[in-house]
Amino acid sequence: MIRLENVTKVYEGGTVAAYDVSLDISKGEFVFLVGASGSGKSTLIRLMLREEPVTRGKIWVAGKDITTLPRWKIPYLRRSVGVVFQDYKLLPNKTVAENVAFALEVLGRPPSVITDQVEQVLDLVGLADKGARYPRQLSGGEQQRVSVARSFVNRPPIMLCDEPTGNLDPKTSVGLMKLLDRINRTGTTVVMATHDHAIVDAMKRRVVALEHGKVTRDEETGRYEGALK
Amino acid sequence: MSRFLFLVKEALLSLRRNALIVAGAVLAVFISLSLAFGALVVNEILRINTLAWQEGVHVISFLKDPGVDGVPVDAHEALLAEVRSWEEVEEARYVDKTGAWLEYQELFASQEELLDIDPNVLPASIRIELVDIDTHAAIKSRLQQNVLVVREVTTAADSIEQLQNLSSVLNVLGLGMAVVLGLAAVVLIANTIRLAIYARRDEVSIMKLVGASNWFIRVPFLLEGMVEGVVGAALAVFAVWLGSTNLARAGSGFALFRLDVGNDWFFRWGVLFLIFGAVAGIIGSMLGLSRYLRDAESSGAEVPTGF
Ligand SMILES: Nc1ncnc2c1ncn2[C@@H]1O[C@H](COP(=O)(O)OP(=O)(O)O)[C@@H](O)[C@H]1O
Numbered sequence A: 001m002i003r004l005e006n007v008t009k010v011y012e013g014g015t016v017a018a019y020d021v022s023l024d025i026s027k028g029e030f031v032f033l034v035g036a037s038g039s040g041k042s043t044l045i046r047l048m049l050r051e052e053p054v055t056r057g058k059i060w061v062a063g064k065d066i067t068t069l070p071r072w073k074i075p076y077l078r079r080s081v082g083v084v085f086q087d088y089k090l091l092p093n094k095t096v097a098e099n100v101a102f103a104l105e106v107l108g109r110p111p112s113v114i115t116d117q118v119e120q121v122l123d124l125v126g127l128a129d130k131g132a133r134y135p136r137q138l139s140g141g142e143q144q145r146v147s148v149a150r151s152f153v154n155r156p157p158i159m160l161c162d163e164p165t166g167n168l169d170p171k172t173s174v175g176l177m178k179l180l181d182r183i184n185r186t187g188t189t190v191v192m193a194t195h196d197h198a199i200v201d202a203m204k205r206r207v208v209a210l211e212h213g214k215v216t217r218d219e220e221t222g223r224y225e226g227a228l229k
Numbered sequence B: 001m002s003r004f005l006f007l008v009k010e011a012l013l014s015l016r017r018n019a020l021i022v023a024g025a026v027l028a029v030f031i032s033l034s035l036a037f038g039a040l041v042v043n044e045i046l047r048i049n050t051l052a053w054q055e056g057v058h059v060i061s062f063l064k065d066p067g068v069d070g071v072p073v074d075a076h077e078a079l080l081a082e083v084r085s086w087e088e089v090e091e092a093r094y095v096d097k098t099g100a101w102l103e104y105q106e107l108f109a110s111q112e113e114l115l116d117i118d119p120n121v122l123p124a125s126i127r128i129e130l131v132d133i134d135t136h137a138a139i140k141s142r143l144q145q146n147v148l149v150v151r152e153v154t155t156a157a158d159s160i161e162q163l164q165n166l167s168s169v170l171n172v173l174g175l176g177m178a179v180v181l182g183l184a185a186v187v188l189i190a191n192t193i194r195l196a197i198y199a200r201r202d203e204v205s206i207m208k209l210v211g212a213s214n215w216f217i218r219v220p221f222l223l224e225g226m227v228e229g230v231v232g233a234a235l236a237v238f239a240v241w242l243g244s245t246n247l248a249r250a251g252s253g254f255a256l257f258r259l260d261v262g263n264d265w266f267f268r269w270g271v272l273f274l275i276f277g278a279v280a281g282i283i284g285s286m287l288g289l290s291r292y293l294r295d296a297e298s299s300g301a302e303v304p305t306g307f
């Protein structure tokens, strides 16, 4: 589903944020990218979204070589990848339902389809009764669920999450992980960058550890600790 | 359809948000196109009248009523015969008071308030076509010497000369300013678009994030610029039309000189100017979007900066 081949990313200014990274992520996998702050987790996610070009190497997402993707096709890549960030990125002047619907509106879906799919996905994330609220009327955990709903409403085969629990307390984080787990069980490939030990240890999923942009460990059902030695 | 409504709604919302700078851009379009359109109208009036001047009646001699104030009863026939004998004169035609009244009624058919006059105040006249129009001044002064019969002599030459001066000033200065202001208008529109993008940067970044196509993101901004251009152009066309019809009304006394260019002409050029305004608006928007277009690769992860 996602394949990185000897990917190196050097930012302007010379920071090497990824060095010779090779990864193979199959359909339906759940993968944690772990590592200290600045180890290059977000960079890998940005590369997979073609938000940044690679310096060297190749990346395939959903069967397409995205390093040579023409600009005008980038929106189509983004439609097959749902993205969730630490800061929910909701529009404050739109209700929960409108925030989720926005993702379908801009793809030009007909209103009847939008209403249906928004209802379904809000049900999935457990916010069926809060569609009419504004983001500020929700807890952080609920806002992040809205963000997940928005990125998943289009049923993308891949979800990329960059520290989605970064602003949440441990209990709320567990709830969000259950949601991502459920999404993963529908066959969606999930890649999640985090430095939350407890979550990684509890989930017992594949762990890719990064240090200064290099992959130092790649284990099935790994633990976080190994990454720190 | 819903998609189109969504785009229009976005554009209108944005226009309202930046009302002041939008007003500035519209004003620049308005002034620029008014100058250009005004120059065009003056050129057209000049063209119509020069043609009429070259092909039509060149001199009109209005006559005092015969049998009053010592004017001989046969004075009109005598003068007509004399004028016809001049070798500069190609043709001379006599229009009596009844003819003058008919002509007047025709001229002001659309302005009833002006028809309410005593037909008797309209003088008889001799309409003269010249062999060579350059002799108009000599003929005019020759007729003016006949103070007993001739009340007034008019030719279109003076008005045409004045108009030629105005037209050359407008063509150089007016069109020059129109071009400068037009460029300023495009830059101002580009600025309103940049502001609009900035005001909606969160929405734009989320649109990119969820994979909205580039044209879908751009269309509201293009519409916005287009609306600004079209509104400015419409105001300009309307203002010039208003000015020109009022001028035509005020000046319709000149029998030899036309100040109206006709509604057909206005309609044709008005539509062209609207298109012109729309194109200027779209160019401005594209200029405003060009920075964003370059950044099109980055998605919603980072808020766009540097506007
Ligand atoms: N846009 C950028 N320009 C220059 N350097 C960057 C940029 N983004 C990240 N970096 C640098 O790249 C390294 C990796 O950053 P990042 O991928 O954000 O790590 P993480 O998400 O693991 O904290 C850091 O040293 C960071 O300072």
Ligand SMILES: [Mg+2]
Residues within 6 Å of the ligand: A041, A042, A043, A162
């Ligand atoms: Mg990060």
